[in-house]
Amino acid sequence: MSDPSAEVAAPAFVGRGRETAVLAGALAQPPAMVLLEGEAGIGKSRLIHEHVAAGPLGALVATCPPFQESLTLGPIVDAVRQSRAGAGLSGMRVSSLVGALRPLFPEWSADLPPAPEPLDDPKAALHRSFSALAELIGHLRVRVLVVEDVHWADRATLEFLLFLVARRRPALSLVLSYRPEDVAAGSLLLRLSSRLPAGWTQVRLTLPPLDVTATAGLVSSMLGGEQVSDEFAAFLHDRTDGVPLAVEESVRLLRQRDDVVRHDGEWIRRSLDELAVPPTVRDSVLERAQRLGPAARRAVEAAAVLAGPAEERLIAEVAGLAPADARAALAEAVRSGLLADDDRGGLAFRHVLVGRAVYDAMTGVEQRRLHHRAGEALERQQPWPVVQLSRHFQAAQEFGKWCTYAELAADHAGASGDHTTAVTLIVRLLATAPLGTPAAVPLAIKLATAATARREPVDDLHHEVIRTLRDVLDRGDLAPRSQAEIRNPLGRLLLQAREFEQAHAELSRAVPDLAHDPVEAARAMTYLGYPLQGPWPAAVHLRWLEQAARVAPGIGTPVDRLALTADRAAALLALGQEDGWAVAAELPNAVTDAEERRQLARGLSNIAYVATGWGRYAYAEARLAAATELARLTGYVRLHASAQAMRAQLDWYTGRWTGLADRVAALIAASDLETSGSLEPFLVDGLLHAAGGSSRRAEQRFRDLLTDAPVDSIAALPVTPAAALATLRLAAGDVDGAAEVTDEPMRTIATKQMWVWASDLARVRLDVLLAAGRAAGAADLLAAFEQGLGDVDAPAPRAALLTCRAALLAAGGEPDGAAAGYAEAAAAWQALPRPYDAALTLERQARSLLDAGRADAGAALLSDVFHTLAELGARTDAARVGTGLRELGVEVRRTWRRGRRGYGDQLSPRELEVARLVATGRTNREIADALSRSPKTVAAQLNSAMRKLGVTSRTALAVKAIEAGLLPGDKD
Structure with a gap:
């Protein structure tokens, strides 16, 4: 018999026993990161709310809305706000730093400390907001931060999560839910999930469908x-x-x-x-919605337009319902299961798909009408929710209000350091709204300025900005001055996008019409003077720098003049011009203004980098130390990270390798590193792996660097990874591959006469040409190197030039001359000092001595080289030299390989790592990926651990290890 009156209950939580155990196990080992992934409707939120949000773990639950242009840190801010609903910050003792949160929590202004002085560096401002928000969350005694639907998170929210991870706060764990198919290719979520610092427990939990x-x-x-x-x-x-x-x-x-x-x-x-x-869910939702009464259906449609948790009052106002009618209608909608209480005092659809189904079923006329009502209702709120207002008035096709609120939202986002949101809002406005040229021009200038302030890699949004700015320029009715104000930042954006000739054209066209702004004119000239990639010879760059030098005196503020001087000095030195040192000497030794300190720090850092290319390491270290201190005084976080990165490269060159691998690993794990554009630690990591015998990992690093290197920097960083990659390929016998990877950077150096950057590249390029049987080409390269370097006092390329001369002598059958040449070159390398390059050059000298029939001298020198390389930690090279010595009958021992200690019945460190990951529920394949080992090795270590602990299952292993105190258990 049918029983249609029977109530349909809320579903029980079923079929998730394994996932619940894994989640609980991971959160019992803080700090932990649980990546909870699955398709829409698979039950991610249910699992979280059943066993995290409703439990005793002290969880703070944030939910990301389905809009990329949400206000900076919106999901986290909303979660904190809801957690303190009605209480504010009363009774909470926070530091003065928390005053930086006033723009995010205006309703708590009475409880917040005064706002600190504004910072001109957007990244520093955002970092300060991060620190303040992290402190506030700490005061809330949060042990687990949950961020749901993180695939919709704005970039600032993802950067904040990276910041929390980098802080290594032991009591805080993260649970992030997302849909893998909706994670963008360049999302920071990928970095967040792949670069956890040591000590973190990571679990990737994929929810499968129910059986x-x-x-x-x-x-x-x-x-x-x-x-x-x-x-x-x-x-x-x-x-x-x-x-x-x-x-x-x-x-x-x-x-x-x-x-x-x-x-x-x-x-x-x-x-x-x-x-x-x-x-589909859509079909079921629509049929259920049609069974609602008229008032309830209007309420559900209003909720769909609001597209997020909303108060009953707001839904009623948008739906056009009287309070009494609204209460009855919402009660009916809740009973139907379409709407539910979100536990924060609002109503929302149980799942975003439900709301989307209702919204899509509405006519365009009805959608616009309700968006208009939503906009009018939200206009009465204080402070204005400008992002939501922008969205509603856009959908309502009320272009005037849309423009007003979109621009306000962009201004707020930019002030908080969230330039991506600002750019997204203005791009949408310029691309869609019917704006006349007088209104479009200031928006285009604002867009260009915000886009150049972004620190993200070149992405689809970057290219969309370029297209939008070009569309505005193509209108044809722009005044020359307006064109120049758009072309100037557009040129910089094109540089970042590797459209070098277009960038050069835009900047060149902008300069004549920037007379009203001589500072920007000088900046554009200086950019044109940077020796970036492109077909222009050094003479073209030098003419622009000379023009900038004529304009620069007396213009702008002291900050402007200092920045222009520093940039011109760095550009000249990058071009190998000795007079760049005199320009660098014009920089003051000390300044007191905060912004002058930041610009001086930036300038000294850039000059330190080019000094490294010249081989003036003591000079570079002194400038880098001064830049680091200035960055510390001003809170210039991004530059501080960059300075640490450059110091790592200096330590590689000068042979200070002890502990360098650990420092480099820590730098790579830091959240501020890639946003600073500093890729030196990745380079040094690759060089250390190449020297240490991990050629495959090293090659991957070098390939990534050649792809990711910043193109709008004066730094010639791509030259060194190209040289290192070519060295690996040449050692493997791949002469053609080594030639291919050095072709383009060698052409760039020759075209722009930047021979001061050829220390690494010219040597391997000459070896490649000789290995390919192209002796005439090698001779031409040496002649060009010698002529291009001239009499410039650049110790590193001088040593490289001596090495190339000796190599050509050796290839020409003159071993005695080659041996003498290599000895002179090795002494030059040692004087820098660059002990690794000196040792490799002495190895070449020893082989020339052997070729000259001087076996005893050659063998003795090879023996010295072997010990030098072994002490440095260059195992690959030491092994090669050791093989050569044994072929000569000289006994050598691999002093760096002392054998592994035995652990008896105790778990070894590697076995403990495997046991820890087994306890989080990972498979052997997942453990292998996490530890960079083969599944076969993991299986052997797992079997060994089980044998030592006397167990026969993975579960028993985890339990036994925790009971024995070998793995961390629950921590308070």
């Missing part, structure tokens, strides 16, 4: 706990693929339509063949 048994259990829990027929369970599973939300929605619809009935003590489908369950 038939779990599907039956879920349906049974909704229908009074009574059994569900096998046929009905299989039918539902087949039609819904076991997605919990689809199963639940289908059951509700079937029950409302009286298509599911009790029969012989179990629930069955009335006719499995005649009536099909709707295949």
Whole structure:
């Protein structure tokens, strides 16, 4: 018999036993990061709310809205605000730093400390906001921060999560839920999930669909706990693929339509063949929505337009319902299961797909009408929710208000350091709104300025900005001055996008019409003077720098003049011009103004970098130390990270390798490193791996660097990874591959006469030419190197030039001359000092001595080289030299390989690593990926650990290890 009056209950939490255990195990070992992934409706939020948000873990739950242009840190800010609803910050003792949060929590202004002095560096401002927000979360005693739907997170929120991870706060764990298919290719979520510092527990938990048994259990829990027929369970599973939300929605619809009935003590489908369950959630949602009364349907449509948790009052106002009617309508919508209380005093759809289905079913006219109402209602709130207002008035096609609020939202985002949101809002405005040229020009200038302030890698948004600015320029009715104010930043954006000739053209066209702004004119000239890639010879760059020098005196503020001087000095030195040192000497030794300190720090840092290219290491270290101190005094976080990165490269060159690998690993794990554009630690990591014998990992590093190197920098960083990659390929016998990777950087150096940057590249390029049988080409390269370097006092390229001369002598069958040449070159390398290069050059001298028949001298020198390389840690090279010595009959020992200690019945460190990851529920393959080992090695270490602990299962291993105190258990 049918029983249509029977209530359909909320579904029980079923089929997630394993996932619950893994989640609990991970959170018992803080700090932990749980990456909870799965498709829409799969049950990520249910798992979180059942075993994290509702538990005793002290969780703070943030939810990301489905809009990329949400205000800076919006999800985290909203979560904190809700956690202190009605209480504010009263009674909470926070430091003065928390005053930086006033723009984010204006309603708490009475409780917040005064706002600190504004920072001109956007990254420093954002970092300060991060630190303040982290302090506030700490005062809330949060042990688990949950961020749901993180695939929709704005960039600032993701950067904040990276910041929290880098702080290594031991008591805080992260649970992030997302849909893998909706994670953008360049999302920071990928970095967040792949570069955890040591000590973190990481679990990647993928929620699969329910199987038939779990599907039956879920349906049974909704229908009074009574059994569900096998046929009905299989039918539902087949039609819904076991997605919990689809199963639940289908059951509700079937029950409302009286298509599911009790029969012989179990629930069955009335006719499995005649009536099909709707295949998608959308179909079920729409049919349920149509069964609502008119008022309830209007309330649901208003909620769909608001597209997020909203108060009853706001939904009623948008729906046009009186308070009494609204209460009844919302109660009906909640009973239908379409809307639910979000535990924060608001109502929202149970899943975003439900709201989207309702919204898409509305006519365009009705959508615009409700967006207009939503905008008018939100205009009465203080402070204005400008992002939401922008979205609603855009959808309502009220372009005037849309422009007003979009620009306000962009200004707020930019002030908080979130330039990506600012850019997104203005791009959408310029691309869509019917703006006349007088209104479009200031927006285009603002867009260009915000876009140049972004620190993200070149992405789709970057290219969209370029297209938008070009569209504005193509209007044809712009005044020359307006064109120049757009072309100037557009040129810089084109440089970043590697469109060098277009960038040069835009900057060149901008300069004549920037007379009203001589500072920007001088900056554009200086950019044109940078020796970036492109077809222009050094003479072109030098003419622009000379023009900038004529304009610069007396213009702008002291900050402007200091920045222009520093940039011109660095550009001249990058071009190998000795007079760059005199320009650098014009920089003051000390300044007191905060912005002058930041500009001086930046300038000294750039000059230190080019000094490294020249081989003036003591000078570089002194400038780098001064830049680091200035960065510390001004809170210039990005430059501080960059300075540390450059110091790592100096330590590599000068042979200070002890502990360098650990420092480099820590720098790579730091959240501020890549945003600073500092790739030196990645380079040094590759060089250390190449010298240490991990050639495959080193090659991957070098390839990545050649792809990722910043193109708008004076730093010639791509030259060194190209040389290092070519060295690896040449050692492997791949002469053609080594030639290919050195072709382009060698052309750039020759075209721009930047021979001061040829220390590494020219040597391997000459070896490649000789290995390819192109002796004439090698001779031409040496002649060009010698002529291009001239009499410039650059110790590193001088030593490289001596090495190349000796190599050509050796290839020409003159071993005695080559040996003498290599000895002179080795002495030059040692004087820098560059002990690694000196040792490699002495190895070449020794082989020339052997070729000259001076076996004893050659063998003795090779023996010295072997010990030098072994002490440095250059195992690859030491092994090669050792092989050569043994062929000469000289006994050598690999002093760096002392053998592994035995651990008896105790777990070794590697076995402990495997046991720790087993306890988090990972498979052997996942453990292998996490530890960069083969699955076979992991299996052997797992078996060994189980044997030592006397267990026969993975679960027993985890329990035994925790009980024995070998793995961390629950921590307070």
